[in-house]
Every structure is written in structure tokens, then in C-alpha cells.
Amino acid sequence: MTQIIFEHVVKRFGSVTAVNDVTLTVGDGEFVALLGPSGCGKTTTLRLIAGLEFADEGRILIGERDVTRLPPRARDVAMVFQDYALYPHMTILENIGYPLKVRGVGKQERTERVAEVAQQLQIGDLLDRRPGQISGGQQQRASVARAVVHQALCFLFDEPLSNLDAQLRLEARAFLKHLQHELGVTTVYVTHDQAEAMALADRIVIMNYGRVMQIGAPLEVYRRPANTFVASFIGSPPMNLLAGTIDLARGLFRLNGQEPGIDLSALFGRLNGKLTDGQTITLGVRPEHLTPQVEPSPGAIPAQVYAVQPMGGEVLIVVRVAGKLVSVRLFRDEPPDLPHEIWLVPDLNVSYAYDADGNLLQ
Amino acid sequence: MERKHAIFPARVGIIFLTPAILFVIVFLLYPFVRVFLLSFTNQTLLGTTAPNPEFVGLDNYRHLFNPDRWMRLGEFGSALKITTQFVVGSALIGQAGMGMLIAWAFYRKRGVLREVVFTLVILAWIIPETVVAFTWVAFLDWEFGTLNSVLETVGLGRPDWLFERPLQSIILFNSWRGTAFSMLLFSGALETIPPSYVETAEVVGATAWQKFRDIFFPLLRGHILTDLILITLWTFNVFTPFLLTGGGPAKRTEVVSIYTYRTAFMGRHEFGKGSSIAVVMMLINLGLALIYLASIRRRRAT
Numbered sequence: 001m002t003q004i005i006f007e008h009v010v011k012r013f014g015s016v017t018a019v020n021d022v023t024l025t026v027g028d029g030e031f032v033a034l035l036g037p038s039g040c041g042k043t044t045t046l047r048l049i050a051g052l053e054f055a056d057e058g059r060i061l062i063g064e065r066d067v068t069r070l071p072p073r074a075r076d077v078a079m080v081f082q083d084y085a086l087y088p089h090m091t092i093l094e095n096i097g098y099p100l101k102v103r104g105v106g107k108q109e110r111t112e113r114v115a116e117v118a119q120q121l122q123i124g125d126l127l128d129r130r131p132g133q134i135s136g137g138q139q140q141r142a143s144v145a146r147a148v149v150h151q152a153l154c155f156l157f158d159e160p161l162s163n164l165d166a167q168l169r170l171e172a173r174a175f176l177k178h179l180q181h182e183l184g185v186t187t188v189y190v191t192h193d194q195a196e197a198m199a200l201a202d203r204i205v206i207m208n209y210g211r212v213m214q215i216g217a218p219l220e221v222y223r224r225p226a227n228t229f230v231a232s233f234i235g236s237p238p239m240n241l242l243a244g245t246i247d248l249a250r251g252l253f254r255l256n257g258q259e260p261g262i263d264l265s266a267l268f269g270r271l272n273g274k275l276t277d278g279q280t281i282t283l284g285v286r287p288e289h290l291t292p293q294v295e296p297s298p299g300a301i302p303a304q305v306y307a308v309q310p311m312g313g314e315v316l317i318v319v320r321v322a323g324k325l326v327s328v329r330l331f332r333d334e335p336p337d338l339p340h341e342i343w344l345v346p347d348l349n350v351s352y353a354y355d356a357d358g359n360l361l362q
Numbered sequence: 363m364e365r366k367h368a369i370f371p372a373r374v375g376i377i378f379l380t381p382a383i384l385f386v387i388v389f390l391l392y393p394f395v396r397v398f399l400l401s402f403t404n405q406t407l408l409g410t411t412a413p414n415p416e417f418v419g420l421d422n423y424r425h426l427f428n429p430d431r432w433m434r435l436g437e438f439g440s441a442l443k444i445t446t447q448f449v450v451g452s453a454l455i456g457q458a459g460m461g462m463l464i465a466w467a468f469y470r471k472r473g474v475l476r477e478v479v480f481t482l483v484i485l486a487w488i489i490p491e492t493v494v495a496f497t498w499v500a501f502l503d504w505e506f507g508t509l510n511s512v513l514e515t516v517g518l519g520r521p522d523w524l525f526e527r528p529l530q531s532i533i534l535f536n537s538w539r540g541t542a543f544s545m546l547l548f549s550g551a552l553e554t555i556p557p558s559y560v561e562t563a564e565v566v567g568a569t570a571w572q573k574f575r576d577i578f579f580p581l582l583r584g585h586i587l588t589d590l591i592l593i594t595l596w597t598f599n600v601f602t603p604f605l606l607t608g609g610g611p612a613k614r615t616e617v618v619s620i621y622t623y624r625t626a627f628m629g630r631h632e633f634g635k636g637s638s639i640a641v642v643m644m645l646i647n648l649g650l651a652l653i654y655l656a657s658i659r660r661r662r663a664t
Contacts, residue, residue: 050565073567085558089580098576099566150566 002028002063002153002186004049009058011044011210018044020210021058026154029184031177033191033201036233041210042190046156049188051075062153078147079156082163084139086131092118092142093127099150117149118142121179137168144179154186161196173199194234198222206230223350228358231284237316237327239284241354242301248277255301255322263298266348274361275353281361282354287329289347292317292338300343310335319344394644400637407631415634422638436613438639441621445598448533448617453597456537458589461544466574469552470560480545487542495605498535499524502606524607528615532603540597544589551585552578584657591654595647618643 004026011019019041026032034042047053048060051072060068067075078099086095094101096118097110105113118124121141126134131142140160147155160176161169177200180187191197197204198218206213206221206229214226225231231239244255251268252261264283268275275281293300303319303326310316315335317328319342328344330336353361370378401422405415426432432439464483468476486494501508502523510520523531555578563573579586601619603609609616609624616624622643626636 050561052561052564072561072564073569075565076567077565079562079565081558081562083556083558085556085562087559087577087580098563101576102563102566102568102572146562146566156565 003061004154004186004188005059005061006045006048007059007061009045009048009055009060011041011048011053012056017210019048019055022207022210022212023058024205024212024215026186026188029186031180031187031189031200031202033189033197033204034207035191035194035197035204036207036213038192039209040207042192042205042207043158044210045207046079046158046188046190049075049154050077050079050156076153077156078150078152078154080143080147080158080160082159084131084143084160084163086139086143086146088131091128091130092123092134095131095142096127096145096149099146103150113149114145117145121145121148136164137172140164140168140172141175144176148179148183152185154188155180157187157189159190159192161191162193169196176200195236198234204234206233208233224352224360225284226360228282228284228354231352231354235286237287237329239286240290240321240326242283242285242321242324242326243280244283245278245280246275248275248279253281253283262301264348266299267351267353271353271361280356282358283346283351284354285346285351287316287327288331289350290326290328290344291347292319292328292330292336292342292344294339294342296343297345299348300345303342303344305338305340305342308335308338397637397640400634401641402638403634405633405637407633409630411634418634422635423642425635426638426642436616436621438618438621438642440613441616441618444529444615445617445619447529448536448603448615449594449597451529451533452536453540453593454590456533457540457593457597458544458586460537460541461546461589462548462586464541464545465548465552466578468549470557480549483545484542486538487540491602492605494539495535495602498606502531525611528607528611532606532615535606536597536600536603539602540593544593547585547589548582551582555581587657588654591650591657595650595654598647598650599643 006022006024009019009022010017022041022045024032034045036042044053048055049062051067051070051074055068058068059066062075062077086092087098090098093111093114097105097114100110100113114127115124118127121144123134123138123141123145126138126142131139134142140163144160157176161172164172173196180200189197189200201218203215203217204221205215208229214221214230216226221230222234225234225239228241231241242255244253246253246264246268247261248268250261251263251265253264254261267283290301292303296302301321303321306318306320306325308315308317310333313331313333315330315332317330317335317338319326319328321344326344355361368375400415402417402419403415404411404418404421406412426438431437433443434440464479468479500506502510504510504520504522504525507523509523514520521527559577559581560573563577568576599619600617601623603615603617604620604623607615609620618639622636622639625632625639
């Protein structure tokens with residue numbers, strides 16, 4: 001049973017608070033992705049687990065053990081770095097076997113265990129090469145093999161795929177997910193790529209400025225972003241955010257005070273009692289929840305077509321709404337024939353309202 | 363094919379080179395040839411062999427390597443032995459060892475302490491030779507020296523350093539004096555090691571010694587070799603110990619450079635003999651330099 005628990009953890013670098021009161025639990029065998037823009041504190045959070053940084057406040061537990069003050073080697077974790085950190089002067093065999101060597105495992109057993117793991121990771125025939133003599137994808141596998149070989153309590157990944165080209169990255173992603181399922185080892189994975197986090201993780205922790213913005217299963221955070229930061233970070237293209245004021249009595253939403261208002265009474269009804277007349281809110285709608293039509297109607301948002309992009313299995317239409325660019329996604333291969341002026345009907349069952357601070361109204 | 367674009371026509375290049383070539387000829391090539399020729403004569407500054415030196419063949423060299431007497435104090439063999447002890451003690455162990463320890467202690471650390479230590483070590487290196495030599499004479503002085511004052515206060519007696527332990531004194535002096543080079547070279551080399559290499563080792567549980575043995579040492583091997591050869595070369599030729607001990611007492615600190623100086627420029631001013639020592643030293647230096655160049659070339663190739 002390896003849980004990783006953060007209790008109100010704070011880490012400061014000088015005047016910068018890199019990790020600000022983070023509390024979270026990574027369950028046994030769970031794959032959790034730490035996601036956010038650069039400088040959001042995700043890598044620091046990972047390094048706090050590894051013991052490469054020490055928390056200024058709060059507690060960190062791995063398994064049942066309080067490791068807050070323990071050095072890295074007392075924590076029994078395995079980490080994979082972005083640059084793989086394979087030692088150029090060692091063969092792949094020696095690299096993968098290094099954690100075992102450090103722990104005093106004999107040469108015979110070391111070679112056997114490395115060979116076994118290497119076989120599993122399909123790099124069995126590269127063991128006598130040096131890191132400089134194998135491809136980036138193979139290096140990545142070798143560094144994962146080094147993490148796997150010593151049967152640590154948990155895996156920590158620091159953007160392990162960002163040095164790979166797009167094609168290899170997709171391959172490595174599937175491979176990592178498969179491997180983690182097979183081994184069932186608790187895993188914390190840092191990435192700035194929301195698609196990677198969505199594809200891999202059981203749960204995603206989205207961070208910004210050292211704070212946790214939302215924790216949830218991939219679909220949960222995709223469907224119901226807890227705030228406008230998450231809404232604008234998850235999804236490609238992200239959720240459309242439209243600011244405007246509300247006329248509660250008539251059930252209308254006015255973008256920049258534009259007339260006529262858009263009928264949002266269905267949404268307002270759901271938020272009964274949470275809204276005040278004249279309040280400024282942000283309407284959040286996913287691109288796939290906007291349906292274009294050529295005639296106006298009470299619930300439709302007027303828009304001008306900006307660019308139509310056929311993507312193969314879907315069509316991405318970028319339109320201008322009250323001066324802002326808004327994305328519309330249609331799941332069809334042929335681009336529709338649209339006039340310049342169109343109207344967009346949001347699916348209000350899956351659209352959300354955010355208050356002036358960007359927090360979800362519910 | 364890559365075409366080479368010259369900035370200047372070759373003729374202009376030759377004009378630029380001329381001053382340097384002239385200096386090299388006048389101050390390096392000519393003296394070298396002169397010393398080489400002198401080493402086969404019995405030329406002295408004074409006496410009958412001053413105006414009319416005779417060609418003596420390999421006599422000077424035979425004298426240097428005369429197996430009956432060359433290991434006596436004040437002879438060439440003894441000077442070579444003392445030089446070797448001096449090089450091993452002050453350069454290889456003192457300078458390289460301390461340089462590595464300091465560089466390693468401050469690896470990836472910033473702060474006041476690092477700045478202070480680095481500044482002091484570098485200061486010891488850049489202060490003019492005569493100045494540091496005389497501060498050390500003052501420091502080690504039997505009666506008024508700082509070291510003895512301190513030692514006596516804590517009850518450790520009052521040894522006469524330059525008389526009782528002359529070789530150890532100049533080794534200590536030269537270690538202190540020249541650690542900066544090794545320290546700077548190693549700390550620069552350490553910076554080139556990606557932090558993730560060390561962090562990986564830390565996470566898998568390596569101890570400080572394991573990190574040094576398995577990661578730092580193999581990755582720094584080339585730099586260490588470069589450093590050792592260079593400081594050996596420099597220490598081999600260094601003359602500063604003369605300012606502390608004058609080669610004494612009883613020639614116990616007479617390194618080869620002092621031996622050469624004493625032979626050629628003191629006493630009977632035996633230029634011929636002195637020249638032969640200079641030629642042998644030159645050959646040893648050449649050997650070290652060739653090893654150094656070969657090691658650099660091999661490092662580039664890999």
C-alpha cells in the first residue's frame with residue numbers, strides 16, 4: 001500500500017512561494033498527473049516527494065511513513081527525469097542496474113534483474129550499448145527501466161516525454177500507461193501538456209502559481225472545470241469563455257451589454273438563487289457544445305465566421321463573438337457551407353457560469 | 363566542400379605575424395639553441411674558460427648522471443628526487459586534492475561562504491610571488507611568526523619550520539599558493555554535469571562517496587588528467603621555494619630549478635653545466651607537454 005499524502009505543504013524559494021498550501025492524496029496504485037503552465041509549482045511538488053527539495057511547512061507521507069525531513073535515499077522512490085539522466089560513461093546494462101549496485105545487489109543478480117526488466121521494456125538487445133549510441137525513444141525506455149528495476153514504492157516522472165518528437169511521444173505515452181497498469185505502482189507524473197495528462201492519468205491535479213486549482217478525473221475536469229483557469233487550460237482548443245452581464249428578470253445574458261440579450265433562462269434556473277441582477281458572469285462553453293445556425297433565435301449568440309479548418313475527422317470553425325475569437329467544433333469531416341453572419345446555440349445543459357473571480361457557480 | 367574565406371590576404375597575415383615571430387626567435391629560439399650548444403662546453407663566467415670555452419662533448423651530462431654521486435644532496439639526482447617529492451606533495455596531493463575538495467564542497471551551492479573561500483584561494487594565487495614568499499617567511503618565522511605564536515598559545519611548542527621541516531614547509535606553501543587553478547578548473551568542470559545526473563543518484567540512494575566514484579570521477583576524468591599534467595609542469599619549474607629556503611638548509615630543498623640556478627649563476631658560474639641541466643629539464647617538460655597534448659586530442663576524439 002503506497003499512498004502519497006500532502007498536508008498543507010508550502011515551499012518557498014526566497015520571496016517566491018513555489019508550492020502554496022497544497023493538500024492532496026495519491027491513492028495506492030493510482031496514476032496522478034500534475035498539470036500546469038511552467039512555474040506553477042508542479043515540478044517542485046514532485047521534487048518534494050523525491051526529497052530533492054524540503055518543505056517549509058506541512059507534512060509529506062509516503063506509505064504510512066512521514067518523510068517530510070528524510071533525505072532522498074531514505075524515501076525509496078524512483079524518478080525519471082526529462083533528460084533521462086543516463087550516465088554517458090556507463091552501458092545501458094550498468095545504467096539500469098545502477099540503483100541495484102548502490103544497494104549492494106551482487107553482479108550476478110543485478111544482470112539477471114536488469115535483463116528481465118529490459119526484456120519487458122523491449123530494450124533487451126541494447127544492454128551493451130552506451131546512451132549515446134541509442135535513439136531518444138530507447139533512452140527514454142532505458143531510464144524508465146532504471147526506475148522499474150529497483151521496485152521502489154512509487155514512480156515519479158518529470159516531463160519524461162517532452163524530449164521526444166510528436167510521433168514517438170504518442171508511442172511512449174501508450175507504453176507508459178500500459179506499463180503502469182501492468183505494474184500497478186503509485187505514480188506521480190508532471191507535465192505541461194494537458195492532452196498527455198488527460199490520456200495517462202487516473203486523476204489530474206491542475207496547478208497555477210503554486211496552488212491547486214482543481215483535482216479530478218480527466219473527464220470530470222474536462223466537463224466541469226472548477227474555475228476559468230482550468231477551463232482555459234484543459235481542452236484543445238480550450239473552453240470558450242464569454243464575459244457579460246445578466247438580466248435576471250428576463251433571463252437574458254448580454255455580451256458587453258449588447259442588445260438583444262441571449263436567452264439563458266435554462267442555465268439561470270439551474271443556478272436559482274445564486275445570481276443577482278446585473279451581475280457580471282463568464283459563460284463557459286466547450287467548442288463541441290456550440291451549434292451554428294444561419295437564422296437568429298432567442299438563445300443564439302450572433303457571430304461572424306473567421307476561419308474554417310477541416311481537421312480530418314472533425315471541423316474546427318473559428319468565429320468572432322463580440323470582438324473575441326471563439327472555437328466551434330463539429331464532428332464531421334466535410335466543412336459546412338456557412339454565410340459570414342451566423343448564430344451559435346450553446347447546449348446549456350453542459351455550459352457553466354463563472355463569477356467575477358473565475359469560480360464556478362453551481 | 364566548405365570554402366574557406368580568408369579575412370585578409372596571406373601577405374597581410376605575414377605582416378601581422380612578424381612581431382610575434384621575431385620575439386619568439388630572439389627570446390626563445392636563439393637562447394634555446396645557445397643553451398643547447400653551451401651544454402657541450404665548459405663555458406664559465408669567470409676564469410680561463412670564460413673567454414676560451416672548450417668543447418667537452420657529453421662530459422656535462424655524464425657529470426649529471428654520474429651514478430657514484432648523483433644522489434648526494436646538492437647533486438642532480440637528489441634535486442630530481444626532491445622535485446618529485448615537491449611535485450607529488452604540493453601539486454598532485456595539495457593543489458589538486460584541495461582544489462577538488464573545495465570545488466566538490468561548493469558544488470551547486472551559492473552564497474557568501476563560497477564567495478569568501480573562492481576569493482581567498484584566488485587571492486593566494488594572484489598576489490606576486492615575492493610578496494607571498496615573504497609573507498610566508500614571516501608566517502613561519504621561529505621567533506616572531508604568526509604560526510608559532512598560535513602554536514605556542516595552545517601549547518604545541520615552537521618548531522623552527524624552515525629549518526626542521528623545510529621540504530614540508532615549501533610543500534605546504536606551494537599547495538596554498540596554487541590551489542586556485544585546480545579549484546577553478548574542477549568547479550567549472552562540475553558545472554557541466556547536468557543536475558539530473560546527481561539527483562538520479564541521490565534518489566536511488568547513492569552515498570556521497572558512491573556519487574563521487576560512479577558519477578563525478580568518471581565524468582571528470584579528462585579534466586583531472588589535464589589538471590594534473592598542467593600543475594605538474596608548472597610545479598616542476600617553479601622557483602619560488604628559493605625565496606623561502608634558498609634551497610637549504612644543507613640543500614635539503616634544492617629542487618631542480620634551484621639546482622640549475624646555483625650551478626649557472628652562483629659560485630663558479632658554470633654556464634656549460636647549467637645549460638646541460640636546462641636541456642634535461644626541457645626534455646622532461648617536453649615529455650609532459652606531449653602527454654598533455656595527446657590527452658587533449660584523445661578527449662576531443664571521443
